[in-house]
Amino acid sequence: MNAPLRKVAISVLVLFTLLILNANYIQVIRSSELRDNPRNTRILAEEYDRERGSIVVAGNLVAESVETDDTLTYLRQYPQSDLYSTVTGAYSLVYGNTGLERAENEILSGSDARLTFRRLADLFTGRDPAGGNIELTLDPAAQQAAVTGLGGVDGAVVALDPETGAVLAMVSSPGYDPAQLSSHDPEAIREYSAGLDLLDPDPRVNTTIAERYSPGSVFKLITSAAALEDGYAPDTVVPAPQQYTLPGTSRPLNNFGGEACSGSGEQPLIDALTISCNTAFAQLGVELGEDRIRETAEAFGLDTGGFEMPLAVAESTVGDIEGDAQLAVASIGQQNVQITPLQGAMIAAAIANDGDLMQPYLVDQVQAPDLTVIDQTEPEVRSEAVSSDVAGQLQEMMVSVVENGSGRRAQIDGVTVGGKTGTAQTTADGDDNQWFVGFAGPDEDPQIAVAVFVQGGQGTGGDLSAPVAQQVMSAYLAGQGGN
Secondary structure (H helix, E strand, C coil), X not given: CCHHHHHHHHHHHHHHHHHHHHHHHXXXXXXXXXXXXXXXXXXXXXXXXCECCCEEEXXXXXXXXXXXXXXXXXXXXCCCHHHHHHHHCCEXXXXXXXXXXXXXXXXXXXXXXXXXXXXXXXHHHCCCCECXXXXXXXXXXXXXXHHHHHCCCCEEEEEECCCCCEEEEEXXXXXXXXXXXXXXXXXXXXXXXXXXXXXXCCCCCCHHHHCCECCHHHHHHHHHHHHHHCCCCCCCEEXXXXXXXXXXXXXXXXXXXXXXXXXXXXXXXXXXXHCCXXXXXXXXXXXHCHHHHHHHHHHCCCCCCCEECCCEECCCECCCCCCHHHHHHHCCCCCCCEECHHHHHHHHHHXXXXXXXXXXXXXXXXXXXXXXXXXXXXXXXXXXXXXXXXXHHHHHHHHHXXXXXXXXXXXXXXCEEEEEEEEECCCCCCEEEEEEEEEEEHHHCCCEEEEEEEEEEECCHHHHHHHHHHHHHHHHHHHHCCC
């Protein structure tokens, strides 16, 4: 073979080698990436040709796929989207999946390993493949009361079963219509999404678990728990001056409205919580020390990392504390303390459950397409937040807040209600964030714990958030025969 032919042969061999290597790289190395790419129209068509599983609340479909005459066989619809958009999320051919549509995509799409035998049976029988279903823990009455109570204002509500950790209500307000993001019209989807982009906060963000806020006086429950674990009692008298000078500074810390908590400058711990005395808890936090405050906060779930339930939950945190002055402010829920509304409900739930903090969960059971149960969530203790004795003392103190203090608007006739209000200052004009966390149940048997967060409201947590909590707790207990 002469030299020119040899060069051509070598070049052809090199090209074939590169072609084979590229084919193997695409089929082996990048196969998963290409298969999962939302722009892969072949995979997209296959996915929309399969009936996606349903999301169910108390036997009612809140997300379902219906057959159409379109190029894409199935269309995702969301009955009662005004109630459940916070948790369902959207199934969008333009923007991908969000919420439970994303978190539980494998079971809903039918690709979950637990459905392997079902898929094999479909191949042999010729049966159309379908996704599995998920049954949620949400209570329709509590969910409706949360949406109605918020009335479209910026805020969030989370309710939990204290004994199990099951999520009874989860509402991020304002909501949106996931059906408009899940249509088969890309132009309409983009137009609706562009409108949502202009809103602040973005309704597509589940603020109950994805956003963190200063808890204000709600954090006084943590400080109280730390004190009780350290040997204090509800009737232990603590300093409660009209003004407290932050350690190492000349900066004064005042009570709400500049008021005095007590004519004597001191009061029992239960009274300090009942009227939410800032100076008492700021000074108490300094006396207990940063380590004690942090240890107690961690026991309630702060600074322990985010988790999934199955939606991803942001980590709540005490934040950095540099010196006693910052510790004093952190002890009343300001400074760098940041929690999610879910974390607020977890604090109330742990106290209501005699100190045991349960792992929150939103999915009660997973079902095959034929409704056979293939997975059932079992309640799990996340941590012992406080001892049962301390939890009992905290319950007593929280009941006093509702019966005698700032949480009066959470009262329910014939029901024991405990709670804690919070007003977290965010601006100088008094447009603050308002909180209420609490529990309720008949005969001192708490059956629901709740957190209500109102963003940027004029008033206090007792004015704005406590009434919403009252509505949610009342609605749930009425359905349980507890009210």
